[in-house]
Amino acid sequence: MMKRWFQFFKQKAYDFRWAILSGVLVGTSYIPFPPWALIFCYAPLWVSVTDEKTSVKDAFFAGWVTQFILTLIGFHWIAYTAHEFGQIPWVLSIVALLLFCAFMHLYIPAATAIAVWMKRKFKISAGITLVMIALLHSLLERVWPAIFDWNLGYTLIWAKIPAYHLADVVGFLGLSTIILLLNAWIAYIWLQQSVLKKAFTHLGALVVVVAALVISGNIHGQGWNKFDGEVHATVIQANIGNLEKVYAEQGRGYQESITRRFTTLSQEAFVKFPNTDIFIWPETAFPDYLDQHLLGRKHTNILAEAMGAIGRPIITGAYSKDEKTDVKVDQSTYNALFLVDAQGNNLDKPYRKTELLAFGEYLPLSERFPILLKWLPFVSNFGRGHGPDVMKWKFNDDVIAWGGQVCYEGLDAAFTRGLEEKGADILVNVTNDSWFGYPFEPRQHLYMTLARAIEVRRPLIRSTNTGISTAILANGDVLQKSPLHEEWSGEFVLKYLKNAPSTFYVKMGHWDWAVYIAVLVLLALVGAVNARSRRS
Template identity: 25%
Template sequence: MERIAESIMLSWGGKRILLAFAAGALAVLALPPFNFFAVLFISFPVLVWLLDGASGSAERGLLGRIRPAFATGWWFGFGYFVAGLWWLGNALLVDASGFAWALPLAVLGLPAILALFYGLATATAWLLWSDGIGRIAALGAAFGLIEWLRSFVLTGFPWNAMGYAAMPAPLMMQSVEFVGLFGMSALTVFVFSAPALVGTRQGAVTGLVAALVLFSAHLGYGWFALYRLDSTSAVASNAIVRIVQPAIDQSAKWDLEARERIFARLLAFSAVPPREGEPRPTHIIWPETALPFLLTENPGALSRIADMLQVGQTLVTGAVRFEDGVGGAPQRYYNTIYVIDDEGQIIGSADKAHLVPFGEYLPFENLLRRFGFTPVAETFGGFSAADRRGLLALPGGLGAVPLICYEAIFPALSSVPEARGDLLLNLTNDAWYGMTPGPYQHLRQAQLRAVETRSPLVRAANNGISAVVDTGGRIIGSLPLGEAGVFDVALPSPSDQFLLIRIRRFNFGLIIVIMVVMAVVARRSKNQRFD
């Protein structure tokens, strides 16, 4: 291993770029749908060894010295995000005549921007670089902080944060309740970088023991948390949810000629009798923007919904809502969840608060429209964001935290200020991305929100993957990607065994402080040896 490490450290030019890019791309195999997390034991040691050999020119000042480290991290990140997000281009091919020109921007441009974060992480870590365990502590702390920054800088896009790679199954998901996604990201980088110490013989025993202890604690806490959840008695929920997955092709979603067929399909799936001996559903859930029209333009729709619903049943559906402009202002459109009772009355609604840039709205709209840019979801000219977020009241005394589409990837949005919800309600439309890794990655991130909050997750997706997830992150009912149908599940109850968000944030901060202290001590020790 020492020869391999030395060869990587001494690499230069195109070989160094290729190694960094390949190491990042390889790490994607740890994510859904592959879940082969062991590849990180290759990706991160390669990154560490590349950084060992990333020395810049002292004559060019600080920027000159850190430039090679930044470039190494950027190429690593570029490989990771190209391999992990290439499927975003599929959304542009739904209307290829209007958006195919932007394919390079989605497949290469966005990864190039996201890679800047990883370049910043490696450059920051290099400032505290040493020759032992301190350097992997510096790398872990830098990645943890950068993944946190990625959750809100430029509106935020923490998709495929590195911590997800260490949580492929419920047993390995429970630690996120204790340290949060960004704490998991820091610990993931530290643990999977530990084999690099063997290649340089500096602090190998200490580092490997520390990594083994942390990994064992990760598994041990997973077992304990799941055992605690299963052994803790909870009041059973009386709600039976039916998830409807219509599998409507995105190209037909707003086709005028297909609207009646789509609506009839949704109604027919919703009215399917339950299995013999099983109770009928109390709540029927349709996916994001399931209604293929504006309710105000189809006055008979509510009547047909009422005819479909039996007494005591409720429909929860995604739809587009609009408001008339005030004082000559244009109409405003919202990506909305409606709650409709058995009399066809709208008794509740929640609008999406965190919109997708370039998908649902245009940043710097006045400027970009002059150059021909439009949102990908341009059917209604773009959406407006909700002014506030709150619990969505559902019949049966349930309070749902609404998460529309990719709102589920933001840990901060899995709770609302005024109260704790009884469930997380995630309506989405992943048909944009076809039969690609995208829907699998999206589901995994939503699963982790259930573990963090110890609340069940109810997820309805147009083309998959629809699922109901319990408070331990275990899927108790689902429909696979691309399959149309319904399934009924008794709604799990939220657990009263959960950690407050502020405790998770404190633990994340503590992890970063400990790692930085380790890095500083190691750096000072190295400097003293060479003085």
């Protein structure tokens, strides 16, 4: 029996060898790996499915194998998170990881299967099929539901390849589309290897295109070296343990300890950085409510006493609650971002987190079926804010609008476009990545967040509980980065442009998907016409 199973898996491994290779290439080219196979990682899979003998079913399973392997490599931290955050035994955490790998990126096999179906139905050439796979992949990855959206475009900013500067034109999803089309081009060159002259001509053209993208990106990025304002912001990274965070959230202690740790670190930081204009604390750093109508509580008094002598405002994550007007109504608690003075007085209304984490901050379907909350009372259920929105701060003779992102709201390009449209001068992201291990997710999350600054060309400062805290200017310069899982403080000089113009991406570039759909329809029509002419 064992021998039979071994032979079965051996044969399947051989049948899907190119799909396995693509999975490895994609998985080892994404953050935090160097982008060594970025423009050819999907080529083995796509070349294999263009074979005339490949059925739609085989194309789907080949794509599924690729997505399973790349997910296992790049997002293996899901098992750690399930164990650490959900307190799930390691065996079940690994099962959760395998289920995640099985379903998380099904748009990859869907793209290959649809393209192969169209190829077989309309007798489309292999070259056009490759372009269709790339475009379908690009379109489907935009709509496929995912907790942790990612794409290959982010690798450019991680690797400091200057083409990332073009994200203010087409966004990082647009850059991902360009990378996918380059993969299709490499695959086509491989298919033309028997015609060396044609293959080398295409290879030379591809080199020219890649060089043009790099050079034009570098030149384009230099156009954003314009600043007429600056503010000195100090980030406090207190490295609070997960158990302390959970108990503080549940009101089971540690609130005073956490509050004093942040205030003490801020006092020490002010000695090092006396020019600090404002402090930035991370997500839920202040472990209590900080609304104006709830000041005077024990922990806000500790805050005021410790920070009063410093006299500097704070942007901090904390909890928020509506002022009760009806004691019979259960008021929601919000994961919020506050702009307060040294005594805790609100300088503007808090921003309440809008994009909530499924199962971590809300129970899916519970808004429609409240009974689920009674059945599963251990799942957190935060209120949902109405963002995106900005917090305005009178600074010297100016007013700075801070565009708040709480945790992975920084991954949502549409959310950040909304902040820019609301007039944000500086983006501020507060995060707690302590649940995700080391070193993959913190770096992936970091650069996916920094990417938003390039799309809208606004500086972004990121304050985290355990790292990585940093800042990026509108020109793409990434400033100092904090260590992981250590107490740390650092001052950032945030240079910004007052009344900065909107980027092309904000105004029109995010509609690039309409162009891809039009090209797909055109290719399908051409294929259908050619198929009909061959039958007549």
